Amino acid sequence: MLVWLASFPRSGNTFLRIVLSRLYDVPASVIYDYDGVADRLGPELIGAIDRPASLDAMRGSDQVHLIKTHRPRDADVHDDDRAICLVRDGRDALVSWARQLSEDPDRDFRTELTSLIAGTRGTRGWGVNVLSWLDPPVPHRFRLRYEDLIRDPAGAAARIVATLDLPWRLVPGATIPTFAELHATDPGFFRRGHTGTHRDELPDDLHDLFWSHPENATAMTRLGPGFCSGRDHSRRSP
Numbered sequence: 001m002l003v004w005l006a007s008f009p010r011s012g013n014t015f016l017r018i019v020l021s022r023l024y025d026v027p028a029s030v031i032y033d034y035d036g037v038a039d040r041l042g043p044e045l046i047g048a049i050d051r052p053a054s055l056d057a058m059r060g061s062d063q064v065h066l067i068k069t070h071r072p073r074d075a076d077v078h079d080d081d082r083a084i085c086l087v088r089d090g091r092d093a094l095v096s097w098a099r100q101l102s103e104d105p106d107r108d109f110r111t112e113l114t115s116l117i118a119g120t121r122g123t124r125g126w127g128v129n130v131l132s133w134l135d136p137p138v139p140h141r142f143r144l145r146y147e148d149l150i151r152d153p154a155g156a157a158a159r160i161v162a163t164l165d166l167p168w169r170l171v172p173g174a175t176i177p178t179f180a181e182l183h184a185t186d187p188g189f190f191r192r193g194h195t196g197t198h199r200d201e202l203p204d205d206l207h208d209l210f211w212s213h214p215e216n217a218t219a220m221t222r223l224g225p226g227f228c229s230g231r232d233h234s235r236r237s238p
Helices: 013-024 036-041 055-059 090-101 109-118 126-134 146-151 153-163 179-185 204-212 214-222
Strands: 002-007 028-030 065-069 082-087 141-145
Touching: 002 013, 002 055, 013 028, 013 065, 013 082, 013 146, 013 153, 055 065, 082 126, 082 146, 090 109, 090 126, 090 204, 090 214, 109 204, 126 141, 126 214, 141 146, 141 153, 146 153, 204 214
Parallel strands: 002 065, 002 082, 028 065, 082 141
Antiparallel strands: none
């Protein structure tokens, strides 16, 4: 069985990989040829493995294979594939990704953020990416909000297992590292670890640019009550 772990970048994907690895001893591979996060943080911390077989072979396996992707849902994803769709306020995700990219001294935060909002990378824009996984709504694609994951990671993992009917069992005595522990391993990667970070990092004109993309407004609305709360939302939302 193949299960996608899908999200726009900087939406908690790595933390969820850690949670599932620690609690259920479930490793994850990536759809890409190179796992940059595993290279940066170490495969042991996040439970990373090399992709063991082709996608079709993994689909036909009795074993559950967890595959991380930041891509929009595309031809690699079959309509009946199970998926964990991790979603975060687009403004927070975009700011966090731009901060990570601008760790390189040759790259400017504002320039990177503008480009990311425009959706010029393979992930496409935040709203386009998220909606590709949410539509059409089906029970075998489980939507998990970032704030629910960080508030109660063990409870979020249990809901994933129950909703997708996965044959995983808790590791006795398993623990999840705290954000402070993860931050100490790599403060640039595990940067702030909470919601609403756009409020003091997203410039007003780029906030307007975010809302100017109709897919962003649609996705924010689709994600439910309270998801759109933030600085001057009523003024900036279409």
